[in-house]
Structures are given as C-alpha cells and as structure tokens.
Amino acid sequence: MTHPLRDKVAVVGIGETRYSKNSGVSDLTLQLQGFKLACDDAGLDPKKIDGIVAMTLGACSEDYMTNFGIPDVRFAARPEMGGASPVASLQLAAAVLDAGICNYVLTIVGRNQRSGQRLGGGMGVAPPQFKVVAEHEMPMGVFIPAQWYAPMARRHMHEYGTTFEQFAAVSVTQRYHASLNDNAMMRDLITVEDHHHSRWVVDPFRLLDCCLETDGVAAVILARADRAKDMRHPPVYVSGVAEGHPESPMSITQRKEMTVFGVTKAAPRAFAMAGVGPKDIDVAGLYDCFTFTVINQLEDIGFCGKGEGGPMVESGATRLGGSLPVNTHGGLLSQGHVQGMNHICEATRQLRGTAGASQVKDAEVALLSGYGDYGDGSVAILRR
Amino acid sequence: MTTVTTGQAQQYAKPLPRATPDSEPYWQHLKEHRLHIQRCTGCGKFRMYPRPMCDQCYSFEHEWVPASGKGTIYSWGVVHQPVHPAWREEFPFAIVEVELEEGVRLRATMVDVPSEQLSIGMPVEIVYDDVTDEVTLPRFRRAL
Structure with missing residues (x-):
C-alpha cells in the first residue's frame, strides 16, 4: 500500500543568508532576512505563511508574526531534536499540510552562532533532554558535542577499524565541494595531511573533523502538492520522511551499542514511505557535525554495511562524480552550520537542476539526514 | 578505599551535580x-x-x-581545549566511559593514567574525589 503522505507535500521555497563568521547584524535581523529570502524564492508574500517551525536557539514564531505582520498563523511548533530538527520538521510539515491545518509551512533555523553566543561558552539553561548529562557529566568537564561524541567515534574505530585517513576523506571531499560553492565559508582545498596536522579538539576529533560555527540562517517553505504546482519553481516532493530516536536517548554513556544512531529506525520508514531504496538515491545530504557522523550514517541508513562507511568514503564514492555524492554544498564542515537546513536547500537545488558547479547530472531522488542531541535522527527523501 | 581530593572547598569553580x-x-x-x-x-x-x-x-x-566499583574502559576521548574556564589549567584530560561489572556505565575522568596509555578494555576501579565538603565525584584509576 502506498504511504498516504508520499509526495503529498513539496518544497516550494528555499532561502539562505550569506554564511560568515560575522554577519554584522543582530540575530533577529539575520533570521528575518532568512525568512524573507525563502518567501521571495517561493514568490510568496510573507503574510501568507500560516505555519511556522522555529528551532531551539533561534527566534520564536511570534518574532516572525510580529515583524512580518502575519495575520493568522494556524500552526507553530518547536522541535527539540537538535540537528535532527530541520529534517524532522519536514515530517511535521507534511502531516499538518496534508491534514489541511494550514497552507504554507516555513521551517527556519540559524543565528549568529560564531560572532554571538558560541557553544563553547555554555548553553545557558540546558534544554530538558540534557538534564541527565548536566547532572552527571558536566561536573566531569563534558559540555559540548565534540566531547559527547568522541567516545562514539573511538568505539567505531575500535570495532570496525575505521581510520583517521577515512575521517580525513570526509573532510577533504566536502572541502572540495565547498570550493565550488559561492556561499561556503571555507573554500580553500585541503589534503589528508592538512587534516592530520590540524590541532586536536577532542581526540579522536581534530579541528578538520569538526563542523564550522556560522553566522547564518536557512529556511524552507513547504506546501501541498496541488498548490505547489502553480508556484515559481518546479515542486520538489517530500516522498518519504521519518524521525527516529536512539536507545537511551538522554545518555550516550548508557547506550548499549554506542555507534547506533536514531537514523537506523528512521531510514527504513522513510525508504518504505517513498517506495525507494538506498540504490535509488542520486545525491545525499548527511548531517556532518563531525566527519565520523557521516561515516556512521552511511552505514546506519543502509548505503553500506556496518563498518563499511570508512572504506566507502575513502573510495571516492561520496565525491561529486562518485556513486553517491554527499554534501555537495560543503556541508556543516565547510559550507556553514545551520543545523542541516542548508542540506535541505542544497537537495532542493539539486532536484531543481540549479546547483551550478555542484550539480549532479539528472538528479531525481535525494536523501537527507539529520542528527542531533544524543543521537536523534531524521531522514527525508525528496524527488523532483 | 581510595580517596583523592582535587577540589578546595572554598575555591571549587567547576559545575557541581544538582541532585534530584x-x-x-x-x-x-x-x-x-x-x-x-x-x-x-x-x-x-x-x-x-x-x-x-x-x-x-x-x-x-x-x-x-x-x-564493586570495578569495570573496564568502554571508550574515551581526550579534551584538548578548555570549554569551561575552571579546566583551563588541566587540559588535555581524558574523559572515559567505564563499563561497570554490573553492566551500567559511568562517564568520568581518570586520576592516574596518562591519556596515551588508555585502551579499550583496560581494567579500572573507582576512587572517590571529595571536591567539596558536600559533593564527592566518582573517578577512576588503573585497577590494581
């Protein structure tokens, strides 16, 4: 039976500010600019937006209502899945649009994450899903994602023989992709040696294993397929979408299999909903807060077997021209960090055929993943 | 029983657990x-x-x-740059995931093992660190 939500909604607008170290404007100004860019791309008056998904650490829905004078928002939500939230928000949007609750859902993320409040400065009041780690692990000196995930990466190296060269392959590949992208923060090509010579952040992560900190905002607008057909750009359909939460979602430490992410549950649901499999994917945007998370998700999503992610990235398969180009915009590692909303924008460009120098020829089906907090996952499959 | 004291009650500047x-x-x-x-x-x-x-x-x-307070190292990471100012004098330091004999784990720091000597499966045992008069944190050392 065809999944009732397959292809029922489409991405109709994308917007991205410049990604930089210092936007020169306030968080809220940047967020409003991102919101407007997505509306402009869709050809929509912002007042028509009647569904808003705003993320943690960003502006709230009411900010947008206030500043754009939006008269009647019928749906507003705020997912709490960290970097898995943007892709998971496509599932929220699909459900509420198909149900007829509203007509246009705008999902948005980003802020001055480099020139403003940085993660390393502490996160202020910890969100509720962090309370166990705040009590038991912060007193040990554990504060930031690099510290949370380093033991997972080492465990992967131990169990599967994953190497620093394979971590480097992810970094080098994505920097090459970013070199083709006018709106990428880091465009100078790097080598495996550059990766190895970059300083340690949290061993086994070097600087070039870690994503950027970015001033920037990205936003995506979705509408029902019937409405999407008459808009400015050809619709990019949400064929499949799902979220998945890992075992022991509040504590990586207590997870029996530390290298198994929530995407292991989301991916089969998304593939089944879309009626496609890993071999049908032409281009992928995988959440790349660290090089290791790309390798692990290639496995957990089913592009290769467990333990084969390292050899896969080392083979060149994920580079433009390979069998599965991954993060053709440069990703969080080299384009900029807006929690993967930039991956959704890039997948949309790929399927519209407007990805410029990074265009994957005849791309028809794209896969996106999100990864956040202590292993939350989300997967979406888009098609033109 | 082993005790170490890394904190001075009046000066302890690191976050403390807030018990529920x-x-x-x-x-x-x-x-x-x-x-x-x-x-x-x-x-x-x-x-x-x-x-x-x-x-x-x-x-x-x-x-x-x-x-038992005994276990083995399941994994670890070595922190090379300070996030919180109170650790500024201590890095690099290792944060270990210890799998206790009872099957559950603790994330903690080591008191006596340089990070380059850590290995997965290394036997460790708990030591008690009285960081303030009120709070004791679990830490680990190489099992004897």
Whole structure:
C-alpha cells in the first residue's frame, strides 16, 4: 500500500543568508532576512505563511508574526531534536499540510552562532533532554558535542577499524565541494595531511573533523502538492520522511551499542514511505557535525554495511562524480552550520537542476539526514 | 578505599551535580565513599543514571545495592581545549566511559593514567574525589 503522505507535500521555497563568521547584524535581523529570502524564492508574500517551525536557539514564531505582520498563523511548533530538527520538521510539515491545518509551512533555523553566543561558552539553561548529562557529566568537564561524541567515534574505530585517513576523506571531499560553492565559508582545498596536522579538539576529533560555527540562517517553505504546482519553481516532493530516536536517548554513556544512531529506525520508514531504496538515491545530504557522523550514517541508513562507511568514503564514492555524492554544498564542515537546513536547500537545488558547479547530472531522488542531541535522527527523501 | 581530593572547598569553580529527589541517594552514597546503583525490586534490572522507574517491568520499587566499583574502559576521548574556564589549567584530560561489572556505565575522568596509555578494555576501579565538603565525584584509576 502506498504511504498516504508520499509526495503529498513539496518544497516550494528555499532561502539562505550569506554564511560568515560575522554577519554584522543582530540575530533577529539575520533570521528575518532568512525568512524573507525563502518567501521571495517561493514568490510568496510573507503574510501568507500560516505555519511556522522555529528551532531551539533561534527566534520564536511570534518574532516572525510580529515583524512580518502575519495575520493568522494556524500552526507553530518547536522541535527539540537538535540537528535532527530541520529534517524532522519536514515530517511535521507534511502531516499538518496534508491534514489541511494550514497552507504554507516555513521551517527556519540559524543565528549568529560564531560572532554571538558560541557553544563553547555554555548553553545557558540546558534544554530538558540534557538534564541527565548536566547532572552527571558536566561536573566531569563534558559540555559540548565534540566531547559527547568522541567516545562514539573511538568505539567505531575500535570495532570496525575505521581510520583517521577515512575521517580525513570526509573532510577533504566536502572541502572540495565547498570550493565550488559561492556561499561556503571555507573554500580553500585541503589534503589528508592538512587534516592530520590540524590541532586536536577532542581526540579522536581534530579541528578538520569538526563542523564550522556560522553566522547564518536557512529556511524552507513547504506546501501541498496541488498548490505547489502553480508556484515559481518546479515542486520538489517530500516522498518519504521519518524521525527516529536512539536507545537511551538522554545518555550516550548508557547506550548499549554506542555507534547506533536514531537514523537506523528512521531510514527504513522513510525508504518504505517513498517506495525507494538506498540504490535509488542520486545525491545525499548527511548531517556532518563531525566527519565520523557521516561515516556512521552511511552505514546506519543502509548505503553500506556496518563498518563499511570508512572504506566507502575513502573510495571516492561520496565525491561529486562518485556513486553517491554527499554534501555537495560543503556541508556543516565547510559550507556553514545551520543545523542541516542548508542540506535541505542544497537537495532542493539539486532536484531543481540549479546547483551550478555542484550539480549532479539528472538528479531525481535525494536523501537527507539529520542528527542531533544524543543521537536523534531524521531522514527525508525528496524527488523532483 | 581510595580517596583523592582535587577540589578546595572554598575555591571549587567547576559545575557541581544538582541532585534530584530520584538521584539524591546516589550522591549521598558517593559522599560516604560508596558506589551504589539502583536495582529494580520487581525484576532485578540495574539502571543508570538514577530515575524513578524500571523500563522493563514499570515498577517504581527499587533498592540501592553496592556496586564493586570495578569495570573496564568502554571508550574515551581526550579534551584538548578548555570549554569551561575552571579546566583551563588541566587540559588535555581524558574523559572515559567505564563499563561497570554490573553492566551500567559511568562517564568520568581518570586520576592516574596518562591519556596515551588508555585502551579499550583496560581494567579500572573507582576512587572517590571529595571536591567539596558536600559533593564527592566518582573517578577512576588503573585497577590494581
């Protein structure tokens, strides 16, 4: 039976500010600019937006209502899945649009994450899903994602023989992709040696294993397929979408299999909903807060077997021209960090055929993943 | 029993655990230099970190049972740049994931092993670090 939500909604607008170290404007100004860019791309008056998904650490829905004078928002939500939230928000949007609750859902993320409040400065009041780690692990000196995930990466190296060269392959590949992208923060090509010579952040992560900190905002607008057909750009359909939460979602430490992410549950649901499999994917945007998370998700999503992610990235398969180009915009590692909303924008460009120098020829089906907090996952499959 | 003291009560600048009603016995036991773990009275399952109910049988009844304090290193990471100013003089330092004999894990730091000597599977045992007059944190050393 065809999944009732397959292809029922489409991405109709994308917007991205410049990604930089210092936007020169306030968080809220940047967020409003991102919101407007997505509306402009869709050809929509912002007042028509009647569904808003705003993320943690960003502006709230009411900010947008206030500043754009939006008269009647019928749906507003705020997912709490960290970097898995943007892709998971496509599932929220699909459900509420198909149900007829509203007509246009705008999902948005980003802020001055480099020139403003940085993660390393502490996160202020910890969100509720962090309370166990705040009590038991912060007193040990554990504060930031690099510290949370380093033991997972080492465990992967131990169990599967994953190497620093394979971590480097992810970094080098994505920097090459970013070199083709006018709106990428880091465009100078790097080598495996550059990766190895970059300083340690949290061993086994070097600087070039870690994503950027970015001033920037990205936003995506979705509408029902019937409405999407008459808009400015050809619709990019949400064929499949799902979220998945890992075992022991509040504590990586207590997870029996530390290298198994929530995407292991989301991916089969998304593939089944879309009626496609890993071999049908032409281009992928995988959440790349660290090089290791790309390798692990290639496995957990089913592009290769467990333990084969390292050899896969080392083979060149994920580079433009390979069998599965991954993060053709440069990703969080080299384009900029807006929690993967930039991956959704890039997948949309790929399927519209407007990805410029990074265009994957005849791309028809794209896969996106999100990864956040202590292993939350989300997967979406888009098609033109 | 081994004790180390890394904190000076008046100057301790690192974050301290804020016990909840569910975890208070855990911290109280540590203060007495005992590692106790919650075990479900209904089905016998150990659980960590402390919480009200058993995810296997849904019982709210539990007991605090003494743990051996021995385990092995499941994984680790070495922090090379300070995030919190109170650690500024200490990095690099290793954060280890210790799998206790009872099957649950603790994320903690080592007191005596340079990070380059760490390995997965290394036997370790708990030491009690009285960081303030009120709070004792679990740390680990190479098992003797």
